[in-house]
Amino acid sequence: MKLYKRDQHFLIDKRILGRIVEYGKLNSSDTVLEIGAGYGNLTGELAGKAGKVIAIEADPELAASLNRWENVEVLTGDALKIEFPPFNKVISNLPYSISSPVTFKLLQHKFDFGILMYQYEFAKRMAALPGSEDYGRLSITVRYYAGVEMLETVPKSAFSTQPQVRSAIVKLTPRPPPYKVKDEEFFMKFITAAFSQRRKKLRNAIINNAGLLGINDAKEAVEKLPREMLERRPETLSAEEFAQLADILLS
Numbered sequence: 232m233k234l235y236k237r238d239q240h241f242l243i244d245k246r247i248l249g250r251i252v253e254y255g256k257l258n259s260s261d262t263v264l265e266i267g268a269g270y271g272n273l274t275g276e277l278a279g280k281a282g283k284v285i286a287i288e289a290d291p292e293l294a295a296s297l298n299r300w301e302n303v304e305v306l307t308g309d310a311l312k313i314e315f316p317p318f319n320k321v322i323s324n325l326p327y328s329i330s331s332p333v334t335f336k337l338l339q340h341k342f343d344f345g346i347l348m349y350q351y352e353f354a355k356r357m358a359a360l361p362g363s364e365d366y367g368r369l370s371i372t373v374r375y376y377a378g379v380e381m382l383e384t385v386p387k388s389a390f391s392t393q394p395q396v397r398s399a400i401v402k403l404t405p406r407p408p409p410y411k412v413k414d415e416e417f418f419m420k421f422i423t424a425a426f427s428q429r430r431k432k433l434r435n436a437i438i439n440n441a442g443l444l445g446i447n448d449a450k451e452a453v454e455k456l457p458r459e460m461l462e463r464r465p466e467t468l469s470a471e472e473f474a475q476l477a478d479i480l481l482s
Contacts, residue, residue, distance in 0.1 A: 241269045242324045244389035254346045257281045264318040266310045267326045321345040338376040345403040354399035368426040371470045378404040413478045421477040425465040434461040
């Protein structure tokens with residue numbers, strides 16, 4: 232029997248498969264992208280409701296088994312390297328090892344919404360709000376591009392080759408950023424710098440990461456920022472407050 236990689240956890244619970252399809256609100260006009268199609272347990276359910284399914288699978292043996300539906304186009308290869316064809320919905324039990332990069336790759340495309348399976352801890356971090364233990368760089372960067380809603384948790388028993396942790400189904404809805412920044416690239420670097428030392432005050436995180444931010448005189452730079460914000464820890468600041476600080480540093 233062929234052995235599969237650790238992050239290949241195949242969803243077999245028919246009730247959960249059915250609910251995932253229901254969350255997708257599919258009809259014949261939909262083109263659905265599925266990443267990590269595996270044996271096709273979800274693929275078949277999607278094919279029965281959508282007009283077309285684009286199934287991406289890295290394993291050639293598994294990919295070859297997905298040609299049994301007429302409205303399924305199979306792409307064999309690494310989802311991080313393949314150019315995604317046009318789609319309007321993405322519904323996937325994602326390979327957990329690529330959760331972060333594949334999510335941000337998806338958010339570079341236009342689509343209505345996604346119904347995506349993640350590790351529960353990763354999903355919590357995506358959905359976290361300021362002041363919570365899980366709030367951080369991932370929360371802010373994903374929410375800059377999309378709305379995040381955790382729909383339900385999924386037990387280990389729902390999979391063959393059970394994962395070591397629970398999973399969660401998340402709805403990801405692309406939308407325009409809810410606030411503006413002068414320089415998006417700098418803003419993302421600023422968030423990274425701030426949360427690299429999340430237990431320290433923001434002042435220290437900025438000074439210690441001046442090189443990453445391209446700041447020559449860190450002490451002079453922090454003097455431009457509101458003192459009250461500098462004395463707080465990063466997880467207590469809202470995304471809008473981070474945006475305000477990043478814009479001041481650029482001024």
